[in-house]
Amino acid sequence: MIKFKIFKQIGSIIPIPVFRKILEFFKHYFVGLYKKIDEYNLFFAGAGIAYSLFLGMIPLILLVFSLLSNLFDVKTLQNQIFQIIDTVIPYPVYASYMKKVIETRLPEFVGYRTIAGYTGAIGLLITSTWIFSSMRTILNRIFHTTIQKNPFVGLLRDLGMVLLLVIFITLSTFVFPIVNLILEVAQTSHVMSSFNVSALWNSVVWVSSLLIMIIMFFSLYYLIPYEKLPKRVALMSAFWTTLLWELARNVFGYYIQYFFSSNALYGAFALIVVILFWVYYSSCIFIIGAEIGQLYRERLSVKSKNK
Template identity: 35%
Template sequence: MIGILRKILGFIVYYTKGIYRKVNEENIFFLSAGIAFNGILCLLPVLLLFTSVIGMFLHSSSISLQKIDQILDTAFPPQPYAQQIQQSLKGIVRDIIHYRSTFGLYGIGILLYASASMFSSIRHVLNTVYRLKSSKLVIITILENILLVIVLGALFVVANIFSWVLLPVTSLLKEIPNLGIIDIGSLMKSLSFAASYIPAFIMFYVINRFIPERGITNKVALVSSITTTSLWWIAGKEFSWYLAAFHSYSKLYGTYAFILVFLLWVYYSSVVFVVGIMVGQLYRERRSGI
């Protein structure tokens, strides 16, 4: 029993001291800021793609466009200044419909470029923390980045959707009287955990295992991925809780509070990602004596 306690204490002391040392050596906040900045840049082409989707929807449905015109006619009074604003908004809607394909093409192109830049910064962080040197050709790196954008982007979307959306869905299901015999809370918690944790774990495992140049074993990638996913999952739960309670804060701070919390979540995600890599490197050093 005493031997087990000593091992646990030694484990805690080793990783606590190691993380503290590496935070000072590697400048974790600078590395995290680079990833967060590139991640936020990826939102700009996503907005273009979203605009393109809206344009396609409005173009395919004349009823939706008529409803928008009716809403604008109802919302604005007949004064001249209000009519000018109304006509400007109608012009914006028609431009979105007319240039929907252009928005989509530009969005895809910029998203590929911005995402490749983000994965380049991730690759730099991985090589820095794992103390590896880049040896791949530039063209191979670019092709890998594009492939990672597609695969990891899909996993990222799935992980975030389940992490943020299932909490309000749980509240809605609890209000249905016929489902009282089923423990909706426990069922949705288990489903939420599995559906958000597993895609995120796979995403971080692929990043830790295949993006670094060489020398990263499955065990090291697993340790890094479990650490990052656990901390990131906690952040997702906190963010989903905020979304559920957003109506209370929006009365005081409006959209600015949501934007601030979202930016903090992006930066926190970058920090825990780097911390996970550091934990993996500490495990690697302890096992191989690097």
């Protein structure tokens, strides 16, 4: 009787069929996501990806910086590294500390860029399999992929993903200097003089960073699993991962600000703790994005069967 009254009141506001569709939507995505998080042990799987990322982070940084140092002078390279730091470590205090370390060590690094490049390449040959194999294992399970391939084929795919990631990072470094040049020209233009170019630049950097994140996550979701996913499923996963990543960045920022403001943790130790937490949170968000994509895929499958 009470349920009937509740539905009657709801029906006076919105049609019952529409309300049922809303309930089905919430049940499918929110309840379904909760069940999948519990089923696939999100926090344990996130720790596995984070551990693999830590192992491959140093050789990847060495290789990318070695390649970039052959393309740019020290000052330009420093600006590009600072831009990457602002994206990866989106908390000013710890990003500033990292920038100071980079600024003092970068000239020395450029002098040994050839050795750093070889060291990074050899290190990636060893660690790339761990990074992308852990991602592939988790994504194959989430997307219910049963396809198995030869381990040698898997190794070649992992090396291909590393090469693609290096090319992607290298190309992305050209975006901000080009946009910066356009805005510098705009500052001297009479037409653009009435606009706040600084605010425009901040907006462009923010939007560009989001687009780069979406493209990167789309590539990971689309290329890593052995099964070829529909592009819109991979795009849906990439979109929600980027959105949740941006949301987590702000929430995590408040947490970091509160936690470290009340604890005597400074310098390198604080930076290490921040990076550890952030990589772990990002790994968990990456898995959640994949699970949302699978829920979207299941919903598309049900709709196609009902037609």
